[in-house]
Amino acid sequence: MKCNRVQELLEEYARGELPGRESSIIKLHLETCSSCREHYVFLKKYLEEVEAMPEYRAPDNFIESLTTRIHETNRGFSFSKIFDFLFLPWKIKLPIEAAALLVTGIIVITIYYPVIDNHNIQKDDTGTIYHVTENMKTKAPAISAPAEKAERKADKPQPVTIQLALLVHPEKQETLDQYSSSSSNARMSAPAKRRAAAADMEEESLAGEKEQTVSPGNVISDIKAMVYRLEGKVLHTQVNEDTGHTDLHVSIPSHRANEFIRDLSTRGTLKDTPVMPVHEKPAEIIFKITIK
Amino acid sequence: MYQLGEDDHLIKAYLEGDENAFSSLVVRHMDKVFSICYRYTGNHDDASDCAQDIFVKVYNNLHTFRFKSAFSTWLYRIVVNSCKNYVSKSSFRSWNTSLSLSASGDATVCYADIADSKGAPDAAFEKKEIQHLVMQAVQKLPGDMKMLIILRDFENRSYEEITGITGMKMGTIKSRISRARIRLKEMLKEDLLDEM
Incomplete structure (x- = not known):
């Protein structure tokens, strides 16, 4: 057995707590190793002195001081108390x-x-x-929340629907002429095909209007041409049999909504003339136009 | 299976609202706790302060005691950690301010019993002196070694108990204690071995 291992066991040997086999090994080692023997002598003396030391006693007023301290510690605001209470x-x-x-x-x-x-x-x-x-x-x-989430996932902005009432009357004829000339000078930029087609339709429509009196039918095709020119879509047209009015549902990109309303007002009298803010959201605005 | 002891009954009584049960618990352990604190800090006032800190912690955390081990093991764990924290917090006062045997009033408190020991006053004084030297040597040990020596040599805790208290492995504890005693021998051999 090596000296450092012996020295680890010396205290138990000195106290008589070591099992017989290990005890005899230590005893044998001590007879031959002076260094460990010296350590053993020291250890016995040291343990004797330690055992002879008195037990220390807490001060007489220990309980009273402790009680005061506990009350002081637990009184008033303390982050640690709150932390303990919470966690x-x-x-x-x-x-x-x-x-x-x-x-x-x-x-x-x-x-x-x-x-x-x-x-x-x-x-x-x-x-x-x-x-x-x-x-x-x-x-x-x-x-419901799940349906809402599903809609959001699809990332489709909800269109805003605006109802307009357009009262068509003959006095607008001149305005239509003016609009015709101005629209013939309209820029023919991209998307070229679509706009060219829209312009052609509009010209045809307006040319027809020059020869004929202004009627709801003419105005509808005029408005459709206008919708195409503004890169919008005609959703559907519906004639109300009871009133004889025509409902036209069109979708216009939101940034061109004001332009559409302005142009629309040249075709007749709008009951209300809303001014649309130019913004990106919603991407399109659905107009429900009742033509009377 | 762990058997409930008197400490456990006191704790249960305290948790049920009996404040006196806590006082009884303190009375049962305060001398042991103070003794360890005194040996660790080497100063009577610090020991008293540290021991009170420990019992305040016990008071505030007694509801977390799970009765799975002996209360004394749980208490000693708090004692070990609190002593280390106390010494490191208080930018420690050196050991020689504390156990200056002849001048300090602390020493009178600690060694008062020795004056009553049998034998001549000279022999009693000599014994007191040697014990003081032993205490001084223990004070010079590094923190971990000092606490292990206190628990094993002064408090007579078994190695199993020390394992439970400190959370160290048995082999580590034994080798550290052995190295601590070698250091003590280096410091004390002139005083202890010459005497023989």
Whole structure:
């Protein structure tokens, strides 16, 4: 056995706590190793002195001082107290708090998410689009969260629908002539094909109007040509048999909506003349024009 | 299976609202705790302060005690950590300010019993002097070694208990204690070995 191992066991040997076999090995080693023997002698003396030392006693006023200290420590505001109260013991409080936080988050998102979305729409159009269909406002909160999410995933901005009433009358004939000449000078830029076709249709329409009296039918084809020129789409046309009015549904890119309304007002009298803000969202605006 | 002891019953009583049970718990352990603190810090006032810190921690954390081990093991764990923290926090006062045997009032407190020991006053004084030298030598040990020596040699804790208290492996504890004793021998051999 090496000396350092012997010295590790010497204390137990000196106390008589070592098993017989190891004890006899140590005894044998001590007979031959003076260094370990010296260490053993020291150890015995050292342990004797230590055992003879008195037990120290706490001061007489220890309990009183401790009581005062505990009251002082636990009185008043303390971050460590709050921390202990909130988080200790970790194993119990942290999972509960995490679960509570998660549930609260889900509830808040569930309640406020559609409102926030609706609010954004209103904010975009405040003061300008007063014709935003009511069903847009009322429908939004009714949409369930999963359906809302699905719509968002599809990343399709909701179109804004504007209802207009266009009253056609003969006095607009001159304006139409002017518009015809100005539109013939309209720039023929890209997308060339589409615009050229739109311009041709418009010219044809206006030429027809010159020869004929202004009628709802002429105005409809005129408006369609205008829609194509503005890179919009004609969605559908519907004639109301009861009233005889024609409803024209068209979709116009939002940044050209004002131009469309302005041009539209040259074709007749608009009941309301909304001014559209030029913005990117929504990408398109659907106009429902009732032509009387 | 761990058997509930008197400490555990006191703890349960305290947790059920009996404040006196905590006082009883303190009374049962305060001398041991103070003794370790005194041997570790080497100063009566520091030992008292440190021991009070320990019992404040016990008071505030007793609800986390799970009755899976002996209360004394749990308490000693707090004692070990608190002593180390206390010494490192207080930019430590050197050992020789504390155990200056002849001048300090602390020493009178600590060694008062020795004056009553049997034998001549000279022999008693000599014994007291040697014990003081031993304490001084222990004070010079590095923190971990000092605490291990205190637990094993002064508090007579078994190696298994020390393992539970410190969280160290048995082999590490034994080798550190052995190295600590070699250091003590280097410091004390003139005083202890010459005497023989």
